[in-house]
Amino acid sequence: MSQPNEKPDFRQSNVYVVMYSVILTVVCGVLLAIAALGLKSAQDANIEMEKKQNILSAAGIKTKTREEAAKLYGEKVVVYAVDFNGNKIEKVDVANLDIAVEWKKKPTERKLPIYEISNKKGEKADFFVVPVYGFGLWNDIWGYVALKGDLTTINGVKFDHKGETPGLGARIATDEIQQRYVGKKIFKDSKLTPIYMEKGEQGGGQRSIDTFKSQDDKVDGMSGATITGVGVSAMLDDYLKCYEKFFKSKLGNDKVALN
């Protein structure tokens, strides 16, 4: 930096102001770039482990720490990808498949990961977890749907979002809302009927679950977050349809009757 005290007006000159801003910007930019690069691997590891934790959590396997989840995931989960017609796709790096990117493609062209969770790798799968991705009110929403071995009953869901309104649409990330999907059925008379989130709310908590207990394809809505609810329903509809052929072929092979 220059010595400003020699000339009293030097610091007020335009050249000085411009030079000062340029240097400041460059220094700040370099600092931030170094920090972002240096911390990226640790941040990515967190995101990866959280993903594993979410997949397990959708299947009802609760873990306290992300490390524990990553370990269990290694023991229990087999992952592969299928295409729209339900055929396995070889030569695809499923672990690094970006759902956000796949979502932007046409449904028929998407690569669709399946996470099979069994008691131990290689045994018959207890749960099939599929990712879902869509758009809420403000921004992207996504999640995982865990189906029981019958590929019909929802064992649990896990939703997350980028920017839904806190206290309204952001509630999709809470247990309260996700509990409403437990036990719902995605097949009705061998036809795929994705779960629809109703408008309005019947009191919240257990009351919301009880009200829709007899309806296998409807869950209670979120008061004040109708559009997010519509987004969630559309997301489930869109993504489960992609998996429909896979589910059916799987069920056909295993000779399990559809209800």
Next chain:
Amino acid sequence: MAEVAEKQVAEPIFSKKNRKLLTDPLDGNNPITVQVLGICSALAVTVQVAPAIVMSVGLMLVTAFSSLFISMLRNTIPSRIRIIVQLAVVSVFVILVDQILKAYLYDVSKQLSVFVGLIITNCIVMGRLEAYAMANKPWPSFLDGIGNGLGYGLILVTIAVFRELFGSGSLFGFKVFDAMGITYTGNGLLMLPAGACIMVGIYIWIQRSINGYREEN
């Protein structure tokens, strides 16, 4: 605001004046309850104690280091763009804090979400830079930043302790009332920002009655 005169040459690191910089913001010149700055984050992140502590530490580091750097640069900063320069320095530190949280305290960073980023707009940081760091030497400015961060943290943690204890019956996630064998139904109001606002009000009330504050006519 220029409490420390520039003339003094060899001042001990923790002279009386410098100690005052640390302790004043805790009570008599508290940024939240007396200067009424940084209220919004005080309402938003005090539902639980743990995020409140992390937020306080984050704010303290940002305030202290931006004060330090702004004070070091204070004679070179063109006055026409001084606010922009301050903002740039503050932003760098805030982004650093945010990135470090994401890498090493991922859960807390998810809980704090946007509020870490919003430290940039926290009036305490800019307020201290304008009122103190622009006119004082680096070391006292650094202490002033730490002191105000502590003052902010004191309120945050106090409010958070009450809100978490009586709002959800726990402390640091540990169910206190259940452990004592008492069935406690959480007070829903305390979980809302409105409850926090009332808590801050009560805090100011108690503090003023102890310090004998009088509104001037």
